[in-house]
Amino acid sequence: LARGVTAPDLAGRHVVVSAGGTREPLDPVRYLGNRSSGKQGYALAKAAAARGARVTLVEANTGLPDPAGVDVVRVGTAVQLREAVLKAAADADAVVMAAAVADFRPAAYATGKIKKTDDGGAPTIELVRNPDILAEISADRAVPGQVVVGFAAETDDVLAHGRQKLRRKGCDLLVVNEVGERKTFGSEENEAVVLSADGTETPVPYGPKEALAETVWDLVLPRLRTPAV
Ligand code: CTP
Numbered sequence: 001l002a003r004g005v006t007a008p009d010l011a012g013r014h015v016v017v018s019a020g021g022t023r024e025p026l027d028p029v030r031y032l033g034n035r036s037s038g039k040q041g042y043a044l045a046k047a048a049a050a051r052g053a054r055v056t057l058v059e060a061n062t063g064l065p066d067p068a069g070v071d072v073v074r075v076g077t078a079v080q081l082r083e084a085v086l087k088a089a090a091d092a093d094a095v096v097m098a099a100a101v102a103d104f105r106p107a108a109y110a111t112g113k114i115k116k117t118d119d120g121g122a123p124t125i126e127l128v129r130n131p132d133i134l135a136e137i138s139a140d141r142a143v144p145g146q147v148v149v150g151f152a153a154e155t156d157d158v159l160a161h162g163r164q165k166l167r168r169k170g171c172d173l174l175v176v177n178e179v180g181e182r183k184t185f186g187s188e189e190n191e192a193v194v195l196s197a198d199g200t201e202t203p204v205p206y207g208p209k210e211a212l213a214e215t216v217w218d219l220v221l222p223r224l225r226t227p228a229v
């Protein structure tokens, strides 16, 4: 192959990627959100498409333009993201959960804007847990041999937390980022270790999110059921 031409090693595969960050509405003008830019998920979707896969990208609140040749499903909340990912995963060879999913949502949605009161007080916002989509997909694989990949951003004891999370989620691969200055949120670059359920660890040096995306697909590839359909 010529330089710059990607091998179509994901041809005949359907892959699902989630990207961005969910927003959990509180009232008509407010939400609980996070800082995920969606860039890593978009890089994963573009890389898979370039390698010949049919790609469903479930995106939450990224504002990024649709990548060419990718089916994009737009969602807002964690519950909507779950619906869209489960639907797309029904015939998928691999699912990569790059989205930052809110762990909690407001227990109640106020249909009118929450107003200040004259007594100087402040409301207490009650939260409830959101479903854990990665754990659910890992536990109930829609397709036998479906490869499931999670992402985790950790601050201290990064590897120990990562290994624990990999086991707890039951996924095949977990991409662990160390969160720090200049790293991860909104940046163009990323440094990570990819942990696998079979015990291997693949360090990915500090570099563009595109490079990490290629490494993730390189690690998914040998784990895919054979043959491609
Ligand atoms: N994830 C998910 N559903 C959730 C929360 C997280 O599918 N409700 C997925 C994310 O997309 C990511 C992985 O799980 O791929 C790890 O997310 P993370 O927030 O690190 O894991 P949590 O189990 O929520 O742990 P923590 O308490 O550290 O936030």
Ligand code: CA
Residues within 6 Å of the ligand: 101, 102, 103
């Ligand atoms: Ca979380």
